[in-house]
Amino acid sequence: MAVPVSRGTTVEGLRQNAAMLELAILGFLHDAPLHGYVLRRHIAALTGHVRPVAESTLYPAIKRLEKAGLLVRATEPGAVAAPRHVLRLTEEGGRELKRRLAEPAQREITDENHWFTLLAFMRHLADPAAQAAVLRRRLAFLEEPTSFFYDGERPLRAEELDDPFRRGVLTIARATSRAELAWLRDTLASLEGAARRVSRSETS
């Protein structure tokens, strides 16, 4: 099974959900300055169907990022209603976004919700070699032989289960894994091609 059940479990520090939300905020603001209400709708579109974000979670998150100097607010007269706080990424905010995209916590790699959020903004990490490095971490995770159900140490396969619901979990997970592995290998190949072209043009 090789499931580590020792101190700490993750080295990565607290705030796993917060990290995902903050990444989405930074990612959307990298495209264009937005005010909170529109940002909320963007986030609802991205992850809301799976995992809704409450207003009372979003607004404090914006404040945290402002306090950390990653974004600034400009109050504008409301176009249609109350005055709006237009949020703009600072240079430090842009750097932090790239750092978070390049060095995601392990949970960001393993949890599909987090991983999809990471992928949604991965293009902002302009360097193809750095992008490939992150995809390779996901590839390594998917290549580990893990199941959800075990007979002692041995992972069980769908065919070995009587329970139709547990069999469903494994069937679905396997289909996802197959599709993602194919996509990962394709995309890694083209990123590695791009990385070679970049390094060639730099040395010439």
Next chain:
Amino acid sequence: MAVPVSRGTTVEGLRQNAAMLELAILGFLHDAPLHGYVLRRHIAALTGHVRPVAESTLYPAIKRLEKAGLLVRATEPGAVAAPRHVLRLTEEGGRELKRRLAEPAQREITDENHWFTLLAFMRHLADPAAQAAVLRRRLAFLEEPTSFFYDGERPLRAEELDDPFRRGVLTIARATSRAELAWLRDTLASLEGAARRVSRSETS
């Protein structure tokens, strides 16, 4: 887009992650009495590769369930080390498990992590009609045309995206969805057969 951005966001009340952990505890204890340490390894095997659970989250959760009368402890001399607290589901705990399996919060239906946990213990909800009702909720969710990325109101398809990473998200999500829809329809058909057999034998 039809993403509701109004009061509340979810009616279901707090404790979404807690609900998932508690379900896993109740579900494992329904099979057999366990002590905390073994329970922790079971949970690590089930969801730990994706989303590890810290000791300092598990033990308080056990206490909550004990306080709520859903499980009882019996202290046993440690077989190999310190004394162990063997946890056993109460009758009320068994009923609560079934209630949670039959009436999951919406997040339990939409978030894959939660949904897989629900499926892992769905067999404890012995009634095939009740099981089918839960699967139908997931089916309805998957049949809604939702994307992660939009052009205004219109959901974008993988082919329309330039960004290879966002295209990946949609490709993977589509593969998952296809596999799950096939499994859901199969399983619903056989559950509905089982439900008919049950009701026939009850009336005869």
Next chain:
DNA sequence: GCACAATACCTCGCAGACGAGGTATTCCGC
């Protein structure tokens, strides 16, 4: 015979999630 890992459980404190509630403005239907 001594350190170290594994077993087995616990508390504390900080920070985050979010429902409930509040405020103010504008637009639309009637």
Next chain:
DNA sequence: GCGGAATACCTCGTCTGCGAGGTATTGTGC
């Protein structure tokens, strides 16, 4: 001319998540 919805933001209190740390016992390698 008024009620309701949408826009736009905010605070408060409660509960939860979890890293850091603590305690005690048994088994294993050197």
